[in-house]
Amino acid sequence: MDFFSRAKSVKLKSRHDKYLTADADDASVFQDRSDSAAANWAVEFVEGAGGVVRLRSCSGKYLTAKDEEFLLGVTGRKVVQSVPPKLDSSVEWEPVREGMQVRLKTRYGNYLRANGGLPPWRNSVTHDIPHRHHDWILWDVEVVETRSDADLSEDDVRCSNFTLRLPSNLSSSSDDSSKKYEGRLIYYYVVDDDGNADDSVEGLSFQLKGSRLEDLIQRLEEETGLEDIIVCSRSRLNGKLYPLRLALPPDNAPMHVFIVPSASRAANEFMPAAARRSPSLAPHP
DSSP states (O other), X not given: OOXXXXXXXEEXXXXXXXXXXXXXXXXXXXXXXXXXXXXXXXXXEOTTOTTOEEEEOTTSOEEEEEEEESSTTSSOEEEEEEOOSSOOGGGXXXXXEETTEEEEEETTSOEEEEOOXXXXXXXXXXXXXXXXXXXXXXXXXXXXXXXXXXGOOHHHHHSOOSOOOOOGGGOOSSOGGGOOOOSEEEEEEEOOTTSOOOTTSOOEEEEEOOOBHHHHHHHHHHHHOOOSOEEEEEOTTTOOEEEOOSBOOXXXXXXXXXXEOTTSTTHHHHHXXXXXHOGXXXXXX
8 A cells, every 4th residue: 555645644855855844933844954843744635636635744734835936036936834714725735756756746736845055045945846956846755653544544545646765764675784875975165255165164065976077066056056156175285265177086085165156256266267177167158
């Protein structure tokens, strides 16, 4: 039987390895790495609508797709916690399987989206139809509590038509400790307008597969939401930043890189050199 139709509560993990979390203000939602109780969502099936669910937060409010813009003039509409006077389509989500993950679709065709990039986008959750970053609408589903047979009605059994991913700690197929994690660990920092970045604290990170500079640039643009970036390293001799060239170091040792937005004042120092060394690093006209 389908995992979701037996799920009493779930956690939803985004592409950024963060959980959909109900804010303590009982109104907002965001992404957080902690899998606290605020990341638990009770599952309710919508009677007469096979495959459609409502998700209720620990405060008893429903995950709700609003028609209001999240930020004026940009794509993406608000997702909040609410209790409408009458439960309507704004609190209904249709899970659509994609491989071992799901997309959560509103009744009007938008998708629940976990945003990355710089504030105020970072850790926000909206709903829309993305034109890029399509993986930001994919979610892993971890079953927290399972319904017993006594909890299930015939409608519940028929309500879902996809299979969700089991949490890793429930899998008995292999021992995770014996797996080798492929790739290179990248720590990244976005510099301010003057080219400064505080690397005394650990930066955000991800695992990069591939050894090309182009792979690193593309992944950093996806992580930050920035375009036409200049990727730099810091000199051990004088502490100054310099653009990376051609290829990454041959080993898979962790790297600390600094992102210089092309629109910043700091980019003026690097842009001529970067443009000569690699046209792909120059800004678009």
